[in-house]
Amino acid sequence: MQSNKQLDHKIWGIAWPAILSNISIPMLGLVDSAILGHLDSSNYLGAVAIGAALLSFLYWGFSFLRMGTTGLVARAEGAGDNYRSILILARSSVLALGLAALILLCHQPLISLGLWLMAPDAELQPLTASYAGIRIYSAPAVLVTYTVVGWFIGRQDTRWPMVIVIITNLTNIALDFLLIMGLGLYSDGAAIATVCAEYLGCAIALFAVFRKLPPINWPDLAIDLTEANAYKHIMQSNRHLFVRTLCLLFSFAFFTAQGENLGTEVLAANTLMMQLMMMAAYGMDGFAFAAEGLCGQSLGAGQLQAFHRTVRRCALWTAIAAGTVSFSLWSLQLVLVDLLTGLDSVKELMLLYFPWLIVLPLAAGPSYLLDGIFIGAAETHYMMSTMLLSVSVIYLPLWYLTLGMGNHGLWLAFTAFNLARGLTLFYWFARLTREQRWLPANQS
Numbered sequence: 001m002q003s004n005k006q007l008d009h010k011i012w013g014i015a016w017p018a019i020l021s022n023i024s025i026p027m028l029g030l031v032d033s034a035i036l037g038h039l040d041s042s043n044y045l046g047a048v049a050i051g052a053a054l055l056s057f058l059y060w061g062f063s064f065l066r067m068g069t070t071g072l073v074a075r076a077e078g079a080g081d082n083y084r085s086i087l088i089l090a091r092s093s094v095l096a097l098g099l100a101a102l103i104l105l106c107h108q109p110l111i112s113l114g115l116w117l118m119a120p121d122a123e124l125q126p127l128t129a130s131y132a133g134i135r136i137y138s139a140p141a142v143l144v145t146y147t148v149v150g151w152f153i154g155r156q157d158t159r160w161p162m163v164i165v166i167i168t169n170l171t172n173i174a175l176d177f178l179l180i181m182g183l184g185l186y187s188d189g190a191a192i193a194t195v196c197a198e199y200l201g202c203a204i205a206l207f208a209v210f211r212k213l214p215p216i217n218w219p220d221l222a223i224d225l226t227e228a229n230a231y232k233h234i235m236q237s238n239r240h241l242f243v244r245t246l247c248l249l250f251s252f253a254f255f256t257a258q259g260e261n262l263g264t265e266v267l268a269a270n271t272l273m274m275q276l277m278m279m280a281a282y283g284m285d286g287f288a289f290a291a292e293g294l295c296g297q298s299l300g301a302g303q304l305q306a307f308h309r310t311v312r313r314c315a316l317w318t319a320i321a322a323g324t325v326s327f328s329l330w331s332l333q334l335v336l337v338d339l340l341t342g343l344d345s346v347k348e349l350m351l352l353y354f355p356w357l358i359v360l361p362l363a364a365g366p367s368y369l370l371d372g373i374f375i376g377a378a379e380t381h382y383m384m385s386t387m388l389l390s391v392s393v394i395y396l397p398l399w400y401l402t403l404g405m406g407n408h409g410l411w412l413a414f415t416a417f418n419l420a421r422g423l424t425l426f427y428w429f430a431r432l433t434r435e436q437r438w439l440p441a442n443q444s
Contacts, residue, residue: 004309004313007309007310007313008313008317010156010290010294011287011290011294011310011313011314011317012290012317013156014153014156014158014286014289014290014293014294015158015286015287015289015290015317016286017158017159017161017162017286018153018158018161018162018285018286018289018290019282019283019285019286020162020166021158021161021162021163021164021165021166035176035177035180035181035190036048036180036186036187036190045268045271046124046260046264046267046268046271047124047127047128047131047187048131048187048190048191049256049260049267049268049271050124050128050256050257050260050267051127051128051129051131051132051135051187051191052131052135053252053253053256053257054111054114054115054128054132054253055132055135055136056249056252056253058103058110058114058136059139059142059143060245060248060249061242061245061246061249062096062099062143062146062242062245063146063241063245064238064241064242064245065092065095065096065099065143065146065147065150065238066146066147066149066150066153067150067238067241067245067292067375067380068092068150068234068238068241068380069088069089069092069146069147069150069151069154070150070151070153070154070292070293070296070375070376071154071292071296071375071376071377071378071380072088072154072378073085073088073089073150073151073153073154073155073296074153074154074155074156074292074293074295074296074297074300074376075296075297075299075300075378076088076154076300077154077155077156077296077297077300078296078297078298078299078300078301079300079301082214083216085151085154085155086213086214086216086221087221087224087225088151089147089148089150089151089209090221090224090225091224091225091230091231091234092147092150092151092234093144093147093148094225094231095147095231095234095235096140096143096144096146096147097140097143097144099143100139100140100142100143100144101140103136103139104136104137104139104140107133107136107139110136111129111132111133111136114132115128115129115132124260124264127186127187128187130187130188130191131187131188131190131191132191134188134191134192134195135191135194135195137195138194138195138198138199140202141198141199141201141202142198142202144202144205144206145164145198145201145202145205148164148205148206148208148209149161149164149205151209152208152212153289153292153293154292154293154296155293156293156294156297157212158286158289160205160208160212163204163208164201164204164205164208165201167200167201167204168197168198168200168201168204169197171196171197171200171201172193172194172196172197175189175192175193175196175197176189176190176193178193179192179193180193238380240380240381240383240384241375241380241383241384243384243387243388244380244383244384244387244388247384247387247388247391248387250391251391251395251414251417252274254395254396254399255270255274255410255414256270256271256274258399258410259271259407259410262406262407262410265343265345265346265349266349266407268341268343268346268349269346269349269350269353270353270407270410272340272341272346272350273350273353273354273356273357275340276329276336276340276357277357277360280325280329280360280361281361281364281368283321283325284318284321284322284325284361284365284368284369285368285372286321287314287317287318287321287368287369287372288314288318288368288369288371288372288373289372290310290314290372291310291311291314291369291372291373291376292372292373292375292376293376294310294314294376295307295310295311295372295373295376295377296375296376296377296378297376298310299376299377299438299439302439304438304439307377307438308433311373314369314372314373315369318365318366318368318369319365321361321365322361322362322364322365323361323362325361326358326359326361326362329354329357329358329361330358333351333354333357333358334351337350337351337354349407353407353408353411356408356411356412356414356415359415360414360415360418363415363416363418363419363422364418364419364421364422365422366422366423366425366426367418367419367421367422367425370422370425370426370429371383371425373429374425374428374429377438379432382425382428383425386421386424386425386428387421389420389424390417390420390421390424391417393420394413394416394417394420395413395414395416395417395420396413398412398413398416398417399413
């Protein structure tokens with residue numbers, strides 16, 4: 001049995017590249033927001049906030065391609081079935097291209113529906129529609145990259161995902177300065193920069209896969225890719241993740257829309273704070289990624305004791321990370337606010353609501369880790385049921401009951417929603433552990 005030191009070394013070997021790559025994702029949003037936040041009008045920032053939320057709702061709705069691939073690949077790798085691991089990636093990629101083609105075919109009504117649901121101000125609507133209309137063309141690159149990243153994480157390799165994300169985001173940042181500040185394209189420039197960077201990221205992802213592939217019997221793989229029932233099985237097995245992700249994205253889109261209803265300046269302040277929150281969340285998610293790969297492989301190999309040891313050590317590191325992030329936000333809040341915007345009115349609102357941001361990592365940390373555990377275990381239906389419960393029973397009712405509190409009520413509801421996700425998932429984790437249901441009967 002490996003020692004805690006050896007296990008921690010494995011966890012950090014997976015977590016640190018994931019943390020670096022994850023943090024770079026919201027840092028991209030922070031750069032977009034910081035550049036647009038220093039323009040003369042907050043309308044551009046508001047348009048990008050709403051347009052990005054709309055595209056996130058659409059793209060992340062298909063992030064089951066990443067999570068579902070990770071869990072299935074981790075179990076295949078744990079069982080020593082390398083061919084099945086590659087076949088899962090290939091089938092998921094074919095499915096990703098099919099879904100991307102459907103998105104592009106239906107993009108106009110999808111964007112129109114999204115704008116109708118989010119109902120931006122009249123002055124923001126044309127800017128938002130233009131931004132979303134450009135960003136939609138990155139669908140093939142985004143969805144295929146999801147599957148590749150999922151494959152690497154399932155194999156406990158987060159270094160290539162780190163390279164993919166960092167190069168993509170550095171490219172995006174450089175193009176932001178060129179197109180927004182240099183050419184004066186503003187919100188449209190932010191969209192064009194993101195599309196170009198995402199296609200570059202997809203090219204790097206495919207290059208990484210071909211470098212890592214073992215010898216393959218390509219004719220057999222081609223035959224297996226034509227099995228229609230296999231794709232039906234993938235969709236059925238990932239429907240829980242699909243519904244869960246839609247609920248999560250609804251929660252963010254709803255938060256953005258309600259902030260917009262409270263005024264353009266409140267929307268701008270909430271957007272900048274949400275970018276900081278996402279950076280904190282993505283950082284802590286590094287240990288969730290470690291849990292996905294290590295827990296999945298332990299269960300695939302039938303090693304229940306190793307699974308529980310991994311859970312305990314990942315929980316410890318997640319708790320340390322959450323405390324560190326909250327303390328950092330508390331101590332650096334003035335610096336961060338000054339860095340993100342030069343608009344005095346937006347600064348005042350950010351400082352007013354900043355305490356919610358300090359509390360959020362502690363409230364949400366358990367849900368991030370438990371998501372990783374359940375993804376690695378391929379027990380995703382629990383993630384769907386707890387997410388539905390947290391949105392319908394906690395988030396929306398509490399928001400409605402605190403309407404009189406304005407933006408404080410909105411942040412309270414969002415914080416309680418994240419806390420509820422962790423508590424409900426922990427209930428199912430404890431129950432499955434008590435009833436010894438993590439492994440099939442023939443593996444127990």
